[in-house]
Amino acid sequence: MKICPVCSTEYAADVKFCPNDGQTLRSAAPANDLVGQVVADRYHVVKKLGEGGMGQVYLAEHVKMGRRSAIKVMNPSMVHDPDAVARFNREAANASRINHPNVCAIYDFGETPDGLIYLAMEFIEGEPLTDVLERDGALPLPRATAIFLQTAEALQAAHDLGIVHRDLKPDNIMLTGRKGGGDTVKVVDFGIAKAVGGDQAGQKVTKTGLVVGTPEFMSPEQLSGDPLDGRSDLYSLALVFFRTLTGGLPFQATSVQETMIKRLTDEPTKLAAARPDLSFPAGLQTVLDTALARTPAQRYQTVVKFAADVAAVTGRPTTGALPHTRSLGDADATTQLLDTSGATQRISARKVTPLKKRSLVPALVGVVVILGAGGAWVALNGGSKDRPAVPPAAPPPAPRAQSRINVLMARNALDDLFLVKLDSNTAGMVRDSALKFYTAPRMSVKDKAYAAFVVGQAYFNLKDRPTGCRYIRTANQLDPADNTYSGLIGQCRD
DSSP states (O other): EOOOOOOOEEOOTOOOBBBTTTOOEEEESSOOOOTTTTTTTTTTEEEEEEEEEEEEEEEEETTTTOOEEEEEEEEEEGGGHHHHHHEEEEEHHTTOOOOOTTTOOOOEEOOTTTOOOEEEEEOOOOOHHHHHHHHHHHHOHHHHHHHHHHHHHHHHHHTTOOOSSOSGGGGGEEEETTTTTSEEEEOOOOOOOHHHOBBBOOOOOOOOOOEOOOOGGGGGHHTTOOOHHHHHHHHEEEEEEEHHHSSSSSSSSHHHHHHHHHHHHSSOEEEEEEEEOOOOOOOHHHHHHHHSSSGGGGOOHHHHHHHHHHHHTOOOOOOGGGGGGTOOOOTTTEEEETTTSEEEEEEHHHHHHHHOOOOOOOEEEEEEEEEEETEEEEOOOOOTTOOOOOOOOBBBHHHHHHHHHHHHHHHHHHHHHHHSSSOOTTTHHHHHHHHHHHHHHTOOHHHHHHHHHHHHHEEEEEEOOHHHHHHHHHHHHTTTTTHHHHHHHHHHHO
16 A cells, blocks of 8 residues: 555555645555565556665656656665765766767755655666676687776766766676667666765775775775776776686686785786687787786876777777777877766876885775675775876886886785784684785885785684784894884783
8 A cells, every 4th residue: 555645545556646735645564675665756666676795676667658667776774874865966977978889877865854765877788798707608709808998988087077887897798689689788886886885085984894896896095095087997808808708717716815815916817828719909908917916006097098908919990989089099099087086187198117115114094895795794995095097107117117116016915904903703714815025026025024014913803822923023024123013012011
């Protein structure tokens, strides 16, 4: 049964509006879902399409236009956080500005009088790329490249407006069939990850510490909780392309924390090594190597240039917006990137600088929890608020300097590991991750000492004081000048 909120008259479940006063009828009793209800006085919910961490998704029809929409209703807990609601409205408004055939259109968003926070978007009759890959495995090069190029166009359209996706993955790439054959790509969920889970300072979230994302497709800077711009999306796009071409990812691991460590310390697997049974065009590996560079400054600086190079080496024509910029050299290509304050700026594609070294003395900051398809895990936020979103211009580092940059990125992650508030739930992960740094090649003596220090701290929190003290003594032997280690040695003598 339904009831009118004005006159309290009860009606049958198939009635949408009160004939007496025209009010939208509500369920007479709390319902498990919204099927049969009218959301925001204009969206008649037809059926439930799915459910996730953010809320429920329904198929709905506009009561006057008859247009079908996918309605995403956020979890009720969001309505009690005014900051979250404001962020959602701001980011949904930004995403609705993207007008591109490869981007899922956002029709409407807002909050109903009874507290429902909703997002009405284009209903896409298709399937996510994830399902296609699980069913078919690696896709033929022409099809994989066509999907890649359309996805690149969608990203570039967003970046031109200063909007960063933040959660590009096969789940967010919808495929629909064309009448003449082939796929039409629709990229979904632009900016919503930040709207639900982020603040303007980066990946940290007000109050809850939650950020929505999928670790397998995150850039190194996103895994570390650093400020993001369009180059993070570009890295994720390269991972998706690799997955589409090979059926796997260039960083294989058995746990999410190992995935993070490999992303920061290891080189990606080559196409030929991942699929020796397949042949790939000459030059494609070089293009992917550039797109998957660990530091943003060493990657392609625009999706346009990345897509143009992929099209060139695969012999596939670009479509839509990309042909207009394909002739641009990398030094001339520019894009708008979102900085940490939410404003946009334009950068040159050739701007490169080594990563700024962090202090070894960590300052206590919060923990970022990433919600992925497999559940919750801890990503470690170093709180590097003083680092600019776009680095200043500098010449490319020499090979030895690049090796040192890689070690510094490991140091950054190691700082992050120590910055976790250790407890019985996180100490084991911190220990295992820090041990990987402790045994990693090319680590300096000071870095190795600091890694031993982190391992020791983890063992203390695991109630294994003897082993913890052993690693603290090792840290002190490696770097006796650091008073932090010698001070802990004194505690181990108690």
